[in-house]
Amino acid sequence: RTEAxxxxxxxxxxxxxxxxxxxSGFGAYIKLHKPWFIGRAAFKQxxxxxxxxxxxxxxxxxxxxxxxAHTTLRAEQFVERGFPVNKGRFVFIIDKSGSMASKxxxxxxxxxxxxxxxxxxxxxxxxxxxxIYFYDREFEGMPALSALxxxxxxxxxxxxxxxxxxxxxxxxPAGVLRAAFEHQPTDIWLMSDGVFSRAVLALAxxxxxxxxxxxxxxxxxxxxxSSHRVLKQLSAQHGxxxxxxxxxxxxx
Numbered sequence: 245r246t247e248a249x250x251x252x253x254x255x256x257x258x259x260x261x262x263x264x265x266x267x268s269g270f271g272a273y274i275k276l277h278k279p280w281f282i283g284r285a286a287f288k289q290x291x292x293x294x295x296x297x298x299x300x301x302x303x304x305x306x307x308x309x310x311x312x313a314h315t316t317l318r319a320e321q322f323v324e325r326g327f328p329v330n331k332g333r334f335v336f337i338i339d340k341s342g343s344m345a346s347k348x349x350x351x352x353x354x355x356x357x358x359x360x361x362x363x364x365x366x367x368x369x370x371x372x373x374x375x376i377y378f379y380d381r382e383f384e385g386m387p388a389l390s391a392l393x394x395x396x397x398x399x400x401x402x403x404x405x406x407x408x409x410x411x412x413x414x415x416x417p418a419g420v421l422r423a424a425f426e427h428q429p430t431d432i433w434l435m436s437d438g439v440f441s442r443a444v445l446a447l448a449x450x451x452x453x454x455x456x457x458x459x460x461x462x463x464x465x466x467x468x469x470s471s472h473r474v475l476k477q478l479s480a481q482h483g484x485x486x487x488x489x490x491x492x493x494x495x496x
Contacts, residue, residue, distance in 0.1 A: 322349075322489045323356050326363030327460070332430030333373040333391050336361045337420050338409075339436035340378045344464070345411035346437070349489055353464040354411045356489060357435050360462075362403060364433075368394035375427050376402060380413030383420035391427050415439075418447055425451045431484075432457060437464040440474040445481065452482055460484035 274287060281287075327336075338361065344354035365374055373391040378384050386405055392398040415438035424432050448459060459482035461475040472488065479486040 322462075322487070323359040323363065326360045326365075326367060327433050327462070327487070328485060329364050329367050329372075329431070331369065331372055333375075333427065334364075334368070335375045335377070335391070335424040335427055335429045335432045336364070337377045337379060337383075337417070337424055337432065337434045339380070339415060339417075339438060340409050340411050340413070341380045341415040341436075341438060342412050343415075343437050346464075348466075349464055352411070353437055353489075354409070356464075357462070358406050358409070361433075362399070362406060365394055365399045365402075368399075370395045374399075375424075375429075376406065377420050377424065378409045379415075379417060379420040381416045382413075383423060384409075385423065391429070417444060421447060421451065425457065429457055431460060433460045433462065434475070434478070435462045435464070436475065440478075442474065444474055445477060448478055448482060455483055458483045460486070462487040462489060464489045466490060 372394045375391040376386045461479045463472040476486045
């Protein structure tokens, strides 16, 4: 393993930054299901508490550590709190691909996303505005010509439409991201459990070159799942927040 340049136990990643395996971006290689994994309890404990990860810069391979890059929420916390919202015009983009039916986040990933969006809308003031999209490989916007004031009446009017969507299909955020920017939002919340290519980062740079729009992201699944990396980078590069919504880690 030394000759091949491979890590032995993972302690080699630490260095001056005191990085763990997950923070180094190698969390996907950890096999938590193996009963003889000596470091399983310690890894779970560290993953539950960590707030950073080494990210690869979009323009090269320079490593940059993003402090406070994400918040990990259990599903019940996510549904109750919703998204951090302040004042402005918010566009919520909800992944409704087939994998969002997974029940690792209860009651399932898609339902948790819907409930969190509705909780967020209730936090907005009437002078704030909102628009909602669902997407798989295509996308559908809420039945309104433009963003609506976040009055109790408008929020209630969208409840049944939000509840009507079911999980099916694949995942492609390109079209819905372009549509979201047409509303000239202050904030975008992009939700997914999918694997995004770096083309999404390039598209966001094209749509938001001045970083006038804050792009926030929320991922669903395990803290050790490396597919969340593009979502983390997207929020970090556009002044946003990254949320990881996961099932509560079992006590080892």
